[in-house]
Structure formats: structure tokens, C-alpha cells
Amino acid sequence: MTETDIAPPRRKRAPSKRSLETRARILDAAERLFAQGGFDGASMRDIAVAADVPVALVNFHGGAKEALFDTVVARRAETLARHWLDALESAKADHGPLDLRAVLDCFIRPYLNLAATGGAQWTAYARLIAHVSADERWRPISERCFDPTVAVFVAELIPKFPKAETRRIAGAFVFSISAMLSLATSRWRIEAMAGDSGEATSGLDEWADFLIDFCEGGFRAALAG
Amino acid sequence: MTETDIAPPRRKRAPSKRSLETRARILDAAERLFAQGGFDGASMRDIAVAADVPVALVNFHGGAKEALFDTVVARRAETLARHWLDALESAKADHGPLDLRAVLDCFIRPYLNLAATGGAQWTAYARLIAHVSADERWRPISERCFDPTVAVFVAELIPKFPKAETRRIAGAFVFSISAMLSLATSRWRIEAMAGDSGEATSGLDEWADFLIDFCEGGFRAALAG
DNA sequence: ATTATTATTGAACGATCGTTAAAAATAACG
DNA sequence: CGTTATTTTTAACGATCGTTCAATAATAAT
Numbered sequence: 001m002t003e004t005d006i007a008p009p010r011r012k013r014a015p016s017k018r019s020l021e022t023r024a025r026i027l028d029a030a031e032r033l034f035a036q037g038g039f040d041g042a043s044m045r046d047i048a049v050a051a052d053v054p055v056a057l058v059n060f061h062g063g064a065k066e067a068l069f070d071t072v073v074a075r076r077a078e079t080l081a082r083h084w085l086d087a088l089e090s091a092k093a094d095h096g097p098l099d100l101r102a103v104l105d106c107f108i109r110p111y112l113n114l115a116a117t118g119g120a121q122w123t124a125y126a127r128l129i130a131h132v133s134a135d136e137r138w139r140p141i142s143e144r145c146f147d148p149t150v151a152v153f154v155a156e157l158i159p160k161f162p163k164a165e166t167r168r169i170a171g172a173f174v175f176s177i178s179a180m181l182s183l184a185t186s187r188w189r190i191e192a193m194a195g196d197s198g199e200a201t202s203g204l205d206e207w208a209d210f211l212i213d214f215c216e217g218g219f220r221a222a223l224a225g
Numbered sequence: 226m227t228e229t230d231i232a233p234p235r236r237k238r239a240p241s242k243r244s245l246e247t248r249a250r251i252l253d254a255a256e257r258l259f260a261q262g263g264f265d266g267a268s269m270r271d272i273a274v275a276a277d278v279p280v281a282l283v284n285f286h287g288g289a290k291e292a293l294f295d296t297v298v299a300r301r302a303e304t305l306a307r308h309w310l311d312a313l314e315s316a317k318a319d320h321g322p323l324d325l326r327a328v329l330d331c332f333i334r335p336y337l338n339l340a341a342t343g344g345a346q347w348t349a350y351a352r353l354i355a356h357v358s359a360d361e362r363w364r365p366i367s368e369r370c371f372d373p374t375v376a377v378f379v380a381e382l383i384p385k386f387p388k389a390e391t392r393r394i395a396g397a398f399v400f401s402i403s404a405m406l407s408l409a410t411s412r413w414r415i416e417a418m419a420g421d422s423g424e425a426t427s428g429l430d431e432w433a434d435f436l437i438d439f440c441e442g443g444f445r446a447a448l449a450g
Numbered sequence: 451a452t453t454a455t456t457a458t459t460g461a462a463c464g465a466t467c468g469t470t471a472a473a474a475a476t477a478a479c480g
Numbered sequence: 481c482g483t484t485a486t487t488t489t490t491a492a493c494g495a496t497c498g499t500t501c502a503a504t505a506a507t508a509a510t
Contacts, residue, residue, distance in 0.1 A: 013455055013508050022457080038360075040265035044498060054459055059499065061457095134359060135263075136413065147418070154418060167419035168435060174415050175404035175439050182403035183396075188361065190399045193372070193379060194392035210393060214400050214443035221442020222435055238478055238485055247487080269468060279489060284469065286487095 023061040026051045028121055030062065031072045035124035038131045039069050039138075070141060073132055076125050077145035083110040084149050088156065101216045103156050108180050108215070109208055115184045116204040130181040150177075157219075164223040172222050176215040183211055248286040251276045253346055255287065256297045260349035263356045264294050264363075295366055298357055301350050302370035308335040309374050313381065326441045328381050333405050333440070334433055340409045341429040355406040375402075382444075389448040397447050401440040408436055 015023075029050035033042035044065055048055040062068030087106035091098055098106070115126035129146070132138045150173070157169050183190075187207070240248075254275035258267035269290055273280040287293030312331035316323055323331070340351030354371070357363045375398065382394050408415075412432070 011456090016457075016507055018506085019457060038263065038265065040263065043496075045496080055498090056460080056500080057458065065498065130359070134355070134410070136411070142414075150418065165419075167415065170418035171408075171415045171432070171435060172439055174407055174411070174418065175436065178403045178407035179400035182399055185359070186361070186399070189358075189364075189367075190392065190396045193375065193395035193399065194390075207396070210396060210447055211400065213447040214397055217446020218439035218443035220446070222438040236486090241477055241487075243477085244487060268466075270466080280468090281470080281490085282488065290468065 022051075022053060022057065026053060026058055026061050027068075027072055027075060030058075030068055031075075031121060031128060032124045034069060034072060034131065035127040038135070039065075044068075069138075073128060073138075073141050074145055076122070080111070080114065080125075081146075081149045083114065085152065088152070098156070100157065100160055100219055101212065103153060103160075104176065104212050104215050104219070107153050108176070108212055111180060112184060112204060112208045112211075126184045130185045133177070133181060161219075161223045163225060168223060172215075172219050175218060179211060179215065183207060247276075247278060247282065251278060251283055251286050252293075252297055252300060255283070255293055256300075256346060256353060257349045259294060259297060259356065260352040263360070264290075269293075294363075298353060298363075298366050299370055301347070305336070305339065305350075306371075306374045308339065310377065313377070323381070325382065325385055325444055326437065328378060328385075329401065329437050329440050329444070332378050333401070333437055336405060337409060337429060337433045337436075351409045355410045358402070358406060386444075386448045388450055393448060397440075397444050400443060404436060404440065408432060 026047065030042070030047045033047050033050055036042065044058050045055055047068075048058045051058070058068065062071060084107060087110050088098075088103070091102055091106050095102065111126065114122045116123070132141055133146075154166075154170055154173055157173065158166060161169055251272065255267070255272045258272050258275055261267065269283050270280050272293075273283045276283070283293065287296060309332060312335050313323075313328070316327055316331050320327065336351065339347045341348070357366055358371075379391075379395055379398055382398065383391060386394055
């Protein structure tokens, strides 16, 4: 029982509708700005301006800055995890035991779909995850919000490579995750590297298929035998 | 001829040896702290303390903060590029025309080698590159310092996939780069995901081979046909 | 409608930020 | 050595940072 285990303050009344809207507006603004500039790149005042509220309200609804960051990341984590796990379960229900590609598909496609077609907030959240994933400082958040789901997928892959060490399967999955995040956060880089040539712009599904091809081939080649 | 094209101030005397040492100490400290916390995560005062100099000296030797960041990134860029291109040329000289794996090897291994065995400063620099690569804000630096070399490698790969669009080859290379950076910056994540099991820790070369296997397989699978 | 609780506001706190200016010290050159 | 350019130091500037507090307004509960 450390000092951090303080009991949450007891509420005596339900929060008003307006208050909930304000809170949501603040969290949305924080999500957008944190996604854009990371934790240090967004200030509480920037967030307040973006949410169109006085600065003190950000502290009131979000707590201290680190707590706000934590709240913003955690807010959609469960929904995203459910998307991931639902994809896994419904794929199993539809096609029986899953092969490697199907497992990768269940991880990559829901994320890219939400990032591209889930609205501006999910687009921001997808970028935010990249920040959390890149900075060791947020490892506790990662462990709490994402690692459990990732562990499910890794566990799903282990029996498919009976001769491979778990460490390597996890490594290949980390490679896949980083490639996935790079696709969501820096497609501009890819398009730029291909030159200004007017090649037809690819859609989401095309890139998703391409990425899944890449990861599947990577898994097979790196864990063969 | 814009206002930014100001002529560099003419020197009338050679810089002293002590001054060069101080400058190097400052750039080294900035490199370490920028690598750790990114541009916004490191303050000029932190850098000054780490370099054991007064704050004003950081400005004197490094200029404004953005210029300092730029200088730090550019400082080792040429050396790294030469490592990359030398690997390419000497591999060609030794084995004639290179296959896919050899090209990937020439890109991945020099980077990982420098990151792991090039000393603390190169380890920091390897992490710094990940920051530059992840933040669109530093795209000009990327374009100037790294994109030319990357373009050489992509050009080397194009004839190996005559039926593939350049955009896709570039995409697969970006996937490979992000996986490579993730290996240099977050091996802790991989080791953590594999569980606390006491599996023997892998060395650099083992992980490098593994990553190259992964990328080669990814390229072949994604660009097949 | 009254009251108790929550939400919002405006202002301010101390700390730290990047940057600059002017002396003081150091090193290079004639 | 004496002179001059360069480097280092010390101190301070204004701006912005995260956070807090006392007030006022708004709202749910009685």
C-alpha cells in the first residue's frame, strides 16, 4: 500500500452533460496535439486553446499533464484491443484454425482501418500509439494498454513455429508492428521516396495487403525450419 | 537569394585546440540528450550541464537550439553514408553483382554495427536517427542527410524487381528501415515480450542476421512476380 | 425553491525555457 | 611582448511552462 494508492474521491452527484462534453473536447484536443508533437511537443495551454477552454479546466478534467497523457492513451485502448481480439475470434469462427497470414491480418488491418476510416480522432490515436511505442518513458502505459493484446497474438503464432525460440517470434512481431506504425505515420515518406512521378496513389487496402505480404514473408523467411 | 543565404562570418584566426574540444564536448552531450529525449525532451541547460559548460557556451558553439540539433544530426551523417556506400561498393568488388540479400545487408549491418560497437556516441546517434526519422518536423534534415543514400539503395533494388512499381520498392525499404530502427532502439521491448525466461541473450550478429532474413523474405513476398 | 456539490473562470505562482549582452579570460598573431 | 581576435564567464532578459487558488456560475439533489 504505497502513497500512490489513494482512493478515488467519492462523487455525490452525477456529472452534468455539459461537463462530459467539455471533458471529451479536452481529451480530443489533447489526443490530437499529443499525437502531433508527442508529450513534450504539446503544452497544456495549446491543449486548452484547441479545446476552447481556460487552462485550468484541462487540469481539472485531465489532472496533471502525465495523468492526462495516460488517460488519453488509455481511453481508446480497450476499444482497439477489442477490435484486435474480435478480428481474431471472428476469423477463427469463420475459417477455423488460422494460418500465419490470417493472424497478421487480424492485427494489421483493424489498426490501419481505424487509422484511415475511423475519423480524425482515431487517425490521431494511431499516431499517438507510435509515440508511446517509441519512447521507453511510456513503457508502463504500453505494458498496461497494449502488451496484453500483443501477447495474445504472439501466443497465437508460437505453435506455428514449433522449432523457433519465443524471443525470435516476438522479434519478428515487433518488426511487423514497427513497419505497421511507419505505414500509418509516414506514408508521406514512402510516397516521397518513390519520386514525384505521377503514379496513381494507392488506397488503404492496397497498402495493407502489401504490408501483410511483407510481414508474412518476413516471418516465414526469418523463422523457417 | 533569400535572407537565409547569409555568408558565414569570416574567421581571422584558427580556432584553438581547447575550443575545438569544448565544441566537441557540447555536441557530444547534445547528441546524447537529443537521442534520449528528442528535440523537445532535452533543454539547452541540460546539455550545458552534461557538457560541463555554462549555458551561453552551448549557444556560442551550437547556435540556436534548432541549429544545434541540425548540426548534431549532420555531423556524423557523412561518415554513416560513407559506411553505407563503402559496404555497397566493396561488396560489389568482392562478389560482383549483388543480390537482394547482399544489398539489404550492406544497409542494415553497418548501421547496427556502429550502433552496437561504435562507442557510446554512435549508439546515441543511432537512436537520434530514429527521432529524426519519426518526426515529420525534421523532414528537411532527413532529405539532406539520409535520403540521398537511401535513394542509392532503392535504385540498386529497382532492377531486381522489374515488374514492381518503384513506390512499392520504396515502401518495402521503409518497412525495413523502421524494423531496423526498432531493433536499435527497443531491443528491450523484444526481450520483454519474450518473457522473463532465461533464454540466452543474443548477440548483435544474431539479431542482424535475423532482421536481414526478415527483410529479405518480406521483399520477396511483397514484390513477387 | 433551496441547498449542496460540481464546473468554470480569471489570475497568479514559481520554475524553467531559449536567448542575449556585456565583461573577463584566453590564445593566436605581428 | 603587445595587440587583437576569440573563447569563456556571469548575469539577466522576456516568454512560456505546469500547476494552484479563490471567485463565480451552473447544475443535480432534496
